[in-house]
Amino acid sequence: MSRIIPGYWKAEAQTDDDEGDEEEELPEDLADLDPAEQQKRIKARAFQGMFLGTFLVLLFSDPMCDMLGLIGDKSGVPKFYVSFVLAPLASNASELVAAMKLAAKKTQGSMVNSLSSLEGAGIMNNTFCLGIFLFLIVYKDAVTPAGLVWQFSAETISILIIELLVAAIVLFKSTQTLLDGIIVFMCYPLALVIVIFLENVVMLD
Numbered sequence: 001m002s003r004i005i006p007g008y009w010k011a012e013a014q015t016d017d018d019e020g021d022e023e024e025e026l027p028e029d030l031a032d033l034d035p036a037e038q039q040k041r042i043k044a045r046a047f048q049g050m051f052l053g054t055f056l057v058l059l060f061s062d063p064m065c066d067m068l069g070l071i072g073d074k075s076g077v078p079k080f081y082v083s084f085v086l087a088p089l090a091s092n093a094s095e096l097v098a099a100m101k102l103a104a105k106k107t108q109g110s111m112v113n114s115l116s117s118l119e120g121a122g123i124m125n126n127t128f129c130l131g132i133f134l135f136l137i138v139y140k141d142a143v144t145p146a147g148l149v150w151q152f153s154a155e156t157i158s159i160l161i162i163e164l165l166v167a168a169i170v171l172f173k174s175t176q177t178l179l180d181g182i183i184v185f186m187c188y189p190l191a192l193v194i195v196i197f198l199e200n201v202v203m204l205d
Contacts, residue, residue, distance in 0.1 A: 064090065080155070084192055088125075095121040119170065126159050151205045154198035158191045 033041065068086060072079035095117055102114035137150060165187060169180055198204045 080195075081192065084195075092121055092125070115176065119166075122163075122166065126163055130156065130159065154195050154202075154204040157198060157204070158194040161194060162187045162191045 064087075068083045069079050071077075071086075072082040075082070099114040099118050102110040102117070104110075166184055169176070169184060173180065
């Protein structure tokens with residue numbers, strides 16, 4: 001028999017047939033503990049999982065980048081396009097699996113959380129990481145005369161265009177339909193088309 005964590009996430013899901021609360025249940029091994037101990041154990045497990053995940057990222061990131069470069073060299077396809085297709089599938093696999101599990105519940109609360117997790121991942125990847133990259137370029141340029149050469153104008157413009165398009169869909173529509181999902185999905189290949197156009201037609205670096 002399981003108990004519900006006090007103050008734990010609870011999503012209200014309303015459907016045409018019924019209204020109910022969607023509740024997250026405790027693991028069986030924590031069900032008989034008092035609430036304070038439950039919270040302590042849950043936080044400890046969360047930190048343990050984050051530490052292990054960070055360690056795995058540090059362990060495999062550099063070899064993965066080398067492998068993507070090798071695939072590009074062997075196939076004759078530019079490294080950027082190989083990375084554009086394969087890297088997001090690997091780096092965002094956890095968000096994708098979590099969003100699919102939430103969406104599979106088919107309730108209003110789970111769908112909201114599923115979309116929110118994907119939007120958060122997109123903001124983190126495209127905005128936060130890009131900001132860190134820009135900071136490193138400015139910092140390296142200030143520290144060393146050569147610095148880092150900026151050669152990603154086309155890629156950055158493509159990212160900003162896709163972010164604005166997705167933001168428009170999210171901000172101006174309170175309910176997303178299947179058509180909206182298809183449009184957002186098509187933004188993935190569209191970003192690559194924009195980069196190809198800017199690099200080969202507009203001749204941006």
